[in-house]
Amino acid sequence: MDYLLSLQTNLFESMLNRRILRIKAFKTIYCYAENHGMTLKEAEALLELSCESTRDLYLFLLALTGPLTEEARARIEAARAKFNPTEEELHPNLKFVNNRIAPLLAQDPDFNKLVSRKKFAWDQYDVLLRHLYERIRGRKYFQDYLESGEDSLEEDAKLWCKIYERELEDSDELADILEDMSIHWNDDLGYALGWCIRTMRELGQGTTWQLPPLYQSELPGGEGLESDKKFVVNLLRTAYNNYDAFCAQVAELTPGWTRDRLCTTDLCLIACGMAEAKMAPAVSPRIIINEYIEISKYYSTPESSGFVNGLLDKLINQHE
Numbered sequence: 294m295d296y297l298l299s300l301q302t303n304l305f306e307s308m309l310n311r312r313i314l315r316i317k318a319f320k321t322i323y324c325y326a327e328n329h330g331m332t333l334k335e336a337e338a339l340l341e342l343s344c345e346s347t348r349d350l351y352l353f354l355l356a357l358t359g360p361l362t363e364e365a366r367a368r369i370e371a372a373r374a375k376f377n378p379t380e381e382e383l384h385p386n387l388k389f390v391n392n393r394i395a396p397l398l399a400q401d402p403d404f405n406k407l408v409s410r411k412k413f414a415w416d417q418y419d420v421l422l423r424h425l426y427e428r429i430r431g432r433k434y435f436q437d438y439l440e441s442g443e444d445s446l447e448e449d450a451k452l453w454c455k456i457y458e459r460e461l462e463d464s465d466e467l468a469d470i471l472e473d474m475s476i477h478w479n480d481d482l483g484y485a486l487g488w489c490i491r492t493m494r495e496l497g498q499g500t501t502w503q504l505p506p507l508y509q510s511e512l513p514g515g516e517g518l519e520s521d522k523k524f525v526v527n528l529l530r531t532a533y534n535n536y537d538a539f540c541a542q543v544a545e546l547t548p549g550w551t552r553d554r555l556c557t558t559d560l561c562l563i564a565c566g567m568a569e570a571k572m573a574p575a576v577s578p579r580i581i582i583n584e585y586i587e588i589s590k591y592y593s594t595p596e597s598s599g600f601v602n603g604l605l606d607k608l609i610n611q612h613e
Contacts, residue, residue, distance in 0.1 A: 307521060308348055308488060308505040314525040315565065316480075316588055317343045322532045323561045333533050340529050344507060346477035350485040351505070353413045353474075354461070355398065355492060358453065360415035362395040364422045365430075386439045392449040394496060401502050421466045429460060450497025457489045480591075532561075532568035539564040542608055558593040562601050563608070570609040578609045 309317075321340045325331045331339075369390060372382040398404050408414075415422060429435050438452045461467055462483050471478040478485075488505065496502060508521040532539075540560055547555065566585040570578060582605045589597040 306505070307509040308351070308507050309344055309521060309525075311521065311524070312584065312587070313347070313484065314344070314521055315528070315569075315584055316592075318525050318528045318532065319561055319565045319585075319588060319592070321529055322536065322565055323558065325533060325536065326557050326561050333530065336529060336533055337526065340525065343477050344525070346475055347481045347485060348505065348507060349411060349413075349475070350471070350478050350481050351488045352404075352408055352411060354457070354485055354489050355404070356408050356413050357415060358395040359399045360422055361426060361456075362390060362392060364419075364426045366390040368426065388439050388444065389435075389452070392452070393446045394449050394453050394493065397446075397496060398502065403504065404502055407504065418470055421464075421470065424466060425460060425464070429456060432459075434459075446499065447497040450493045453493040454490050454497075457486050457493065462486055527572050528565065528568055531572045532564045535568060535571070536564050539567045539608075542567075543604060546604060546607055556593060556597065556600075559589070559597050559600055562589050562593065562597070563604055566601070566605045567608055570605075578606070582606060582609065 317340060320343065321336050324339060325336055369382075369385045369387070372378060372385065375382065432455075434455050435452070438448065441448065468482075471482065492502065543555065543560060543563055562585045566581055569581050569584075570576070573581070582602060585605060586598045586602050589601045593601075
């Protein structure tokens with residue numbers, strides 16, 4: 294979980310860092326490359342929707358705490374109501390069903406208003422909730438939590454951190470649900486889970502929940518900060534307006550390859566790298582190139598990082 298490990302526990306930080314913003318712009322340019330009839334206005338609207346969707350996924354995942362707690366409560370009540378319950382079923386460990394995190398979010402008016410407005414609900418995903426709780430209750434970390442002599446908000450939060458960190462990113466059931474809900478959530482799960490973990494840590498320290506700002510300039514006292522929104526919009530516009538010209542420059546350096554034979558993903562990565570170099574000439578070309586090499590490792594072919602590196606190096610440096 295690279296994204297989870299890279300996130301810091303600073304309370305005030307924008308949700309979308311520059312790496313994520315570059316990926317959002319690159320994906321939008323890819324959509325434009327596949328559909329050249331897309332207008333700039335449509336591309337900008339798609340970009341904004343993609344950025345907002347990351348925070349929406351975070352909210353949806355955070356809203357899991359209440360339904361999962363209620364699933365555990367329902368299991369315990371059903372076991373108690375059996376014709377001949379065991380002693381353990383009659384006197385179950387209620388530590389998890391009484392965890393403090395779920396009601397903390399359930400009673401937060403701002404959180405509930407947002408979740409309600411987005412129409413996010415887990416009720417219809419009872420099968421996933423059932424399977425998820427079954428998996429969690431068999432984990433050693435869950436048993437250790439139940440048997441621990443400590444009973445505190447911080448310990449409850451640490452348990453939720455483990456659930457978000459270990460149980461959701463590789464869940465095929467959850468992946469299917471997210472794919473049906475939004476096409477923009479395909480690659481954002483690990484990143485959104487990282488923000489859920491950050492939130493659990495903050496709640497565990499007694500911090501009141503706050504909606505993370507999307508962009509750096511939206512931070513408290515952030516009027517003097519460079520706007521990340523301005524950065525990503527300018528990146529998109531520059532790549533969009535110069536896409537054909539950038540592709541022509543790539544073609545000049547690859548005479549043995551026609552545009553049809555070049556990987557569209559690589560072309561879009563190169564176009565975004567050239568666009569960023571064009572709009573930020575004071576930034577070291579190597580810094581920009583390295584960013585798109587890293588993105589290529591996740592979104593293109595195994596050979597793409599070398600291809601993107603070589604072409605961007607030539608194309609950016611020849612215009613210095």
